[in-house]
Amino acid sequence: MLVCNKSKPDALHDKILFINADREYAEGKAQNKLRPEDIEKIDFVFTNKREVPKYSRLVSKDEIIETHDYNLNIRRYVDNTPDPEPEDVQAHLIGGIPEAEVAAHAGDFACFGVQPETLFVPLRSGYLDFCESITDKRTIKDTLEADPALQQTLADHFAALEDWWAVAQDDLTGLQNGDKIPEVRRTMLTTLKNKLIPLRVLDEFKSAGVFVNWWQKIRYDLKTIISTGWHHSLIPDDYLIAEFFQVEADQIEELDAQISEAQSELDEAVETAQEVAGYEPDEDENVTVTVIKRVLKDLIDDLKDSKGKSAGKELAALKEQDETIKAIEKRIRDSRAALRAKKNELEIKIQLKRLGSDSFKAENRELxxxxxxxxxxxDSSKKADKRKINALNRDNTVLQTRLDETDGMLTAIGGRLKEEEARQLILKKLYDMANYELNRYLNAEKRELIKVAENLWDKYAISSRELERERNETLETLDGYLRGLGYV
Known part of the structure; x- marks a missing residue:
């Protein structure tokens, strides 16, 4: 993209800003695309004419003419090729981690407050080794994540987000009072960057990335807030449940657990019944509850007229298995019926909380x-219609019962959702989304730190001397086998 500006300030006269952003994008199936944070970075650098290493540079016209003969290939001016990976021959040969390579990443460790001593110990002059607790590559991640300084750094970021939100939510509320979205966005972006950048883990562009990704996701919510206020449609059911109906949610969870437990008991009962019945299934046959119940019934029918003592014992054992299975099935049916009723009740309560009794009644009356x-x-005289009539009458009864219980249920749940309650829940949702974005960025930075240490492990944990020693030991073992077999 080429941008021409004939009204540049004197300080930028005869200078051209080159931006090389070809390494910052999201991969797509058909084509790659710029993420919100990529667009924000390009816009910020261009607007402020910032020079960023390996990203942007102000170049004089003389350099373009004299050095590059008018060639405007961006990489001539902004080369963003990654630095080559350093390799230490001595470390590869006799082991150890070059202290210089660890020092080169001191800033990465310092951002999280992690001391290199968490992972490394001195080995010899200029070289380190991994701590004894680092027994394999996987323990690097566990060690870093358990480091108190790293955990405190993460906690500091979330505390900073809370501080920012204490003011930012008032900025969002101001949208209803006529504040302009671009102005609110600019203010909130600046204040969030001011909170996060001093903590050093996220630079100004990544801090901006937290915001712009969040803003991109909430932009339609903001339009709704401006046009219709703090509307209940912006509140997910989960937030209403957590705020008003946690008891009902716990009851549903308990019923789900009971059903799962009973289902496990039923599976065990089927296996036991199969053993008692001595049933050998055909190849590839799945012994289901239906199958084993049929087998039990057939055996019980065969034995019920038998008079022998042995037959009586066998009959009693079969009946016991049959009764056990039926009892468990009944528990499952009852629990599922209770679960359906609880879910329907919760759904009605959520609707009432959102709509109030008038809208809820109107909706049901329309049904x-x-x-x-x-x-x-x-026509009730027609058999096909009769079934439909019965089904519709049942639905009608359910709806009428629901109407009759509406006012009492609305009172029991504390009435319709108030505007302030809706505002608080919507703000909580927006904050949770911001928290998610911050956590995503922090996790990405944490993974990069872990990758630094894991890369050192991959390069230097096993030296060529150790590999040669292992090779010699393996050869000696092999020679021993060959001598034992008489081949040597």
Missing amino acids: IRQIDAQLAQL
């Missing part, structure tokens, strides 16, 4: 009207 219209077109 009843539609059912009545369908019933009027059916």
Whole structure:
């Protein structure tokens, strides 16, 4: 992209800003694309004419003419090729980690407050070794994540986000009072960067990335807030449940657990019944509850008229297995029925909380009207219509019962959602989304730190001397086997 500006300030006269952003993008199936943070970085660097190593540079016209003969290839001016990976021959040969390579990443460790001593100990002059607790590559990640300084650094970032949010939520509330979105965005972006950059893990562009990704995801919510206020449609059910209906959610979870437990018992009962019945399934046959119940029934029918003592014992054992399976099945059916009822009840409560009784009643009355219209077109003397009539009448009864219970249920749940309650829940959702973005960026930086240490492990944990020693030991073992077999 080429941008021409004839109104540049004197300080930029005869200078051209080159931006090489070809390494910062999100990979796609058909084509790559710029992420919100990539666009923000390009815009910021261009607007402020910033020079960023391996990203942007102000170049004089003389350099373009005299050095590069008018060639505007961006890489001539901004080369973003990664630095070559250093390799230490001595470390490869006799082991050890070059202290210089660890020192080169001192800034990466310092950002998280991690001391190199967490991972490394002195080995010899100029070289380090991994601590004894670092027994393999996997323990590097565990050691770093358990480091108190790193954990405190992460906690400091989330505390900074909370401090920012204490003011930022008022900025969002101001949108309803006529504040302009671009101004609010600019203020919130600046204040968040001011909170995060001093903590050193995220630079100004990554700090901006936290914000712009969050802003991109909430932009439609903001439009709704401006146009219709703190509307309940912006609140996910999960937030309403956590705030008002946690008891009901716990009951549903308990019923789910009971069903899972009973299902496990049923599986065990089927296996036991199969053993008692001595049933040998055909190849590839799946012994289900239905199959084993049929087997038990057939055996019980065969033995019920038998008079022998042995047959009586066998019959009693089979009946016991049959009764056990049926009892468990009944528990599962009852629990599932209770679960459906609880879920329906919770769904109604959520609707009432959102809509209030008037809207809820109007919605249900409309459904009843539609059912009545369908019933009027059916003939009860026809067998096919009769089944439909029965089903519609059942639905009608459910809806009518729901209408009768509406006012009492609305009172029990504390009435319809108030505007301030809706505002608080929406703000909580927006904050959680910002928290998610910050956590995502911090995890990415933490992974980079872990990768630094893991790369040193891959390069230097095993020296060529150790490899040669292992090779010789393996050869000696092999020679011993060959001598034992008489081949040597």
